[in-house]
Amino acid sequence: MxxxxxxxxxxxxxxxxxxxxxxxxxxxxxxxxxxxxxxxxxxxxxxxxxxxIGLSSRRLSRRTRYAPNDRLLKSIVVSIVDDRMQFDEFLDEAKRRYGLILGDAEGSRLLDAKLVDQEELSENRDNLETRLVGLGLVRRLSDSCSFVENPFAFKGDAAC
The missing domain is CATH 1.10.287 (Helix Hairpins)
Structure with missing residues (x-):
């Protein structure tokens, strides 16, 4: 023994x-x-x-909370977005591929079953967009049009 x-x-x-x-x-x-x-x-x-694995962090909190860390968010963007994609399409694809419900459109079934509040999902969507902007992964072209961009995508018009 x-x-x-x-x-x-x-x-x-x-x-x-x-x-x-x-x-x-x-x-x-x-x-x-x-x-x-x-x-x-x-x-x-x-x-x-x-x-x-990046599903929780202590970002902006003393305690651990369920919020994806920056590395996980970047990994999700790189795995979904080839070059650039509208933010709403990105949310749809995150749900389709990984089952992530990040906004109110993706959570419509949960809203219908009254398992989650519409305002919380809308706020979650806005918070995610703001974080992705802060990470340089989303570009806002207007109030209603945001694009998620893969930072590693080849830019054809960039000088070598």
């Missing part, structure tokens, strides 16, 4: 006495301790993974 699992600790860091226990009893004790330790940390798994 010590060789394979480094348990029980050779330094006596564990308070239990394992001398004279059968291998089956040792395995049962190890499993019991592992489950007890796992139960103490299971809540942290979701938070750690959501942060690691």
């Amino acid at each position: 010590r060789e394979r699992f480094q348990w029980p600790p050779a330094d006596g860091g564990d308070d239990d006495d394992y001398t004279g226990k059968s291998p089956d009893d040792l395995v049962a004790d190890l499993a019991e301790k592992a489950l007890a330790r796992h139960e103490q940390h299971v809540g942290k798994i979701h938070a750690a993974w959501s942060r690691a």
Whole structure:
């Protein structure tokens, strides 16, 4: 058990006495301790993974909240947009490809079922557009016309 699992600790860091226990009893004790330790940390798994993949951040907050980080937003834009795309088309494609409901048009089914508020989805859409503008990924041409741009797209008219 010590060789394979480094348990029980050779330094006596564990308070239990394992001398004279059968291998089956040792395995049962190890499993019991592992489950007890796992139960103490299971809540942290979701938070750690959501942060690691960019689904949550501490941006503008002391606490972790569900808001995509800048790297995830850039990845979504680069994966969807070849060169340039209208913002509304981008939202539709994000829903179609990844199931992301980012605005009120995409969330119409949720609105009909009264699972979410129209104002919240509209605000979410506006906040996303503002963030993408801040990241240099959206260009507003007028109040009603915004384009999402892939920053890595080849610009044919640019000088080499």
